[in-house]
Amino acid sequence: MNIIFVKWGSKYSSDNVNELYKQLKVHASDDYTFSCYTDDPYGIDDNINIIHIPKSPTLKVWWNKLRMFSSEFPVSGKCMFFDIDSVINSNPFDVLNEVDFDKLTLINCHWKSHDRYNIRHNYDVKINSSVITWTAGNHIDMWDHFYNNNRDYFLRKYVGIDRFIVHESFEYETFPVEFIQSYKYQKEIDYDPCVITYEEVDFNECRDIVSIT
Amino acid sequence: MNAEILYRSLKIIENVYDDSMYDEDDFYRIKDIIHSLDKNHWDSKQWLADILGALYMHSAGSIYIGGGWYGLLAHLLRKEFPQSEMNITSADIDGYCEKVAWRLFPESDTQFKTEDMMNADLSAYSIVVSTSCEHVERDDLEKFIRSKPSNTWVVLQSNNFFDLTSHINCHNSLEEFTEWVDESLSERVVYSGMLELDGFERYMVIGR
Numbered sequence: 376m377n378i379i380f381v382k383w384g385s386k387y388s389s390d391n392v393n394e395l396y397k398q399l400k401v402h403a404s405d406d407y408t409f410s411c412y413t414d415d416p417y418g419i420d421d422n423i424n425i426i427h428i429p430k431s432p433t434l435k436v437w438w439n440k441l442r443m444f445s446s447e448f449p450v451s452g453k454c455m456f457f458d459i460d461s462v463i464n465s466n467p468f469d470v471l472n473e474v475d476f477d478k479l480t481l482i483n484c485h486w487k488s489h490d491r492y493n494i495r496h497n498y499d500v501k502i503n504s505s506v507i508t509w510t511a512g513n514h515i516d517m518w519d520h521f522y523n524n525n526r527d528y529f530l531r532k533y534v535g536i537d538r539f540i541v542h543e544s545f546e547y548e549t550f551p552v553e554f555i556q557s558y559k560y561q562k563e564i565d566y567d568p569c570v571i572t573y574e575e576v577d578f579n580e581c582r583d584i585v586s587i588t
Numbered sequence: 589m590n591a592e593i594l595y596r597s598l599k600i601i602e603n604v605y606d607d608s609m610y611d612e613d614d615f616y617r618i619k620d621i622i623h624s625l626d627k628n629h630w631d632s633k634q635w636l637a638d639i640l641g642a643l644y645m646h647s648a649g650s651i652y653i654g655g656g657w658y659g660l661l662a663h664l665l666r667k668e669f670p671q672s673e674m675n676i677t678s679a680d681i682d683g684y685c686e687k688v689a690w691r692l693f694p695e696s697d698t699q700f701k702t703e704d705m706m707n708a709d710l711s712a713y714s715i716v717v718s719t720s721c722e723h724v725e726r727d728d729l730e731k732f733i734r735s736k737p738s739n740t741w742v743v744l745q746s747n748n749f750f751d752l753t754s755h756i757n758c759h760n761s762l763e764e765f766t767e768w769v770d771e772s773l774s775e776r777v778v779y780s781g782m783l784e785l786d787g788f789e790r791y792m793v794i795g796r
Contacts, residue, residue, distance in 0.1 A: 433756040525682045527723050530754035532616040
C-alpha cells in the first residue's frame with residue numbers, strides 16, 4: 376500500500392507533512408510505504424520516500440495531484456492519497472476493506488445537499504479529492520486527457536481536479552459518508568469520522584483551536 | 589468594442605447555450621469568449637498593434653500569431669496593416685477557437701487555424717507573435733523564438749499575474765522578461781515596454 380502526499384509551493388510546510396505522517400503511521404501496517412510528491416523535500420521525514428515533481432509540465436498547487444495518475448508516476452499497486460491539510464481522528468485504513476481498488480474512490484460531499492448540486496449545469500461538484508484511493512496505472516486516461524487535450528483550457532476552466540474529474544465524465548466511487556468530516560462545512564456531526572479535512576480554510580490557524588484525539 | 593463585434597459575440601454565446609441543450613455542454617466557453625474581449629485584453633492587444641505598426645516599416649509581410657485565442661489580435665493587426673500584401677495567420681491549439689474566430693472576425697482577412705504553435709513552420713513569416721507567454725512553458729517559448737528565421741521579428745507579451753494556476757510562466761518585472769527574451773534572440777531587442785492594467789502589469793518585448 377502506497378500512502379501519498381503532494382506538497383507544492385510554500386502554503387504547506389515539511390512540518391505539516393511530517394505531522395500527518397506521524398498521525399497515519401500509528402495506524403499503518405509495516406508494509407505501508409509513505410511517499411511525498413514535492414518540489415521541495417527539505418525537512419521532510421527521512422522515512423517518507425521523496426518523489427520529485429518534474430520540471431515539465433509546470434503545474435501549480437492542486438493540479439500536481441493529477442500527475443499521480445500518469446503512467447510515469449513511479450509507484451505501483453494500491454494507493455491512498457491524503458491532502459496535507461487533513462487531520463487523522465481514528466484509523467483511516469479500516470475503510471480500505473470497503474474500497475474497490477479497481478476504481479477511483481473519493482470523498483462524498485454529502486453536506487452539499489441543496490438541490491442545486493443536482494442541476495446538470497452546476498459547476499460545483501459533490502465530491503472532493505482530499506482523500507483518494509486507486510490502483511496505480513488504472514486511471515492514466517485522466518492524466519492523458521488533461522495532458523494531451525488542451526491543458527491550458529482545463530487550467531482556466533476548472534478550479535481544482537474535483538471539477539475536472541466530474542465534468543470531464545470520469546467514473547468514480549465515494550467513501551462511506553461517516554469516513555470524513557469537513558471542517559469547513561460540517562461544524563457539528565453525529566458520527567465519529569476517521570479524517571477531518573480542511574479544504575480551502577487556513578489549516579495551520581484552525582488546527583491550533585481544534586482538539587485532536 | 590464596436591457594436592458589430594459585440595452583436596456577433598452575443599450570437600456565438602447564444603449558440604453555446606443552444607449546443608448545451610442537446611449536444612456539447614460547456615458553459616465555460618461563454619466566460620472564456622467574454623474574457624477574450626474584455627478591456628484588459630483589448631488594451632493589451634491594441635497596444636501591441638500600435639507599437640508594432642510604428643516599428644515595422646514595411647507594407648508587406650506575413651504575421652504568425654501563436655495562441656491567437658478567439659482572434660482579437662488578428663482583427664486589431666488587420667486594422668493596423670490593412671494591405672492585402674500583409675498576410676495574417678492566427679493559430680491556437682484549441683480547435684474551438686478557430687470556429688469562434690471565423691464568426692467573430694470574418695472580415696479580418698486572416699487565416700484562423702487549429703495548430704500547436706510549437707509545431708508551426710515559422711520559416712516563411714516575417715513577424716511571429718505570442719501574447720500568452722504566461723501560459724506557455726519557458727522551454728517551449730525559447731524553442732518557438734529560436735525556430736524563427738534570424739531576421740524575423742518576434743513580439744512577445746507576458747505579465748506578473750502569478751495567482752492564476754494557468755499562469756505557469758509569469759515574470760516579476762519588465763527587466764526580467766526583457767533579459768530572458770534577449771538571451772533567445774538572434775539579433776537584439778528593439779522595444780521593451782510595460783502597460784499598467786487592473787491590478788497587474790503587462791510586459792511586451794519586440795526583437796529580432
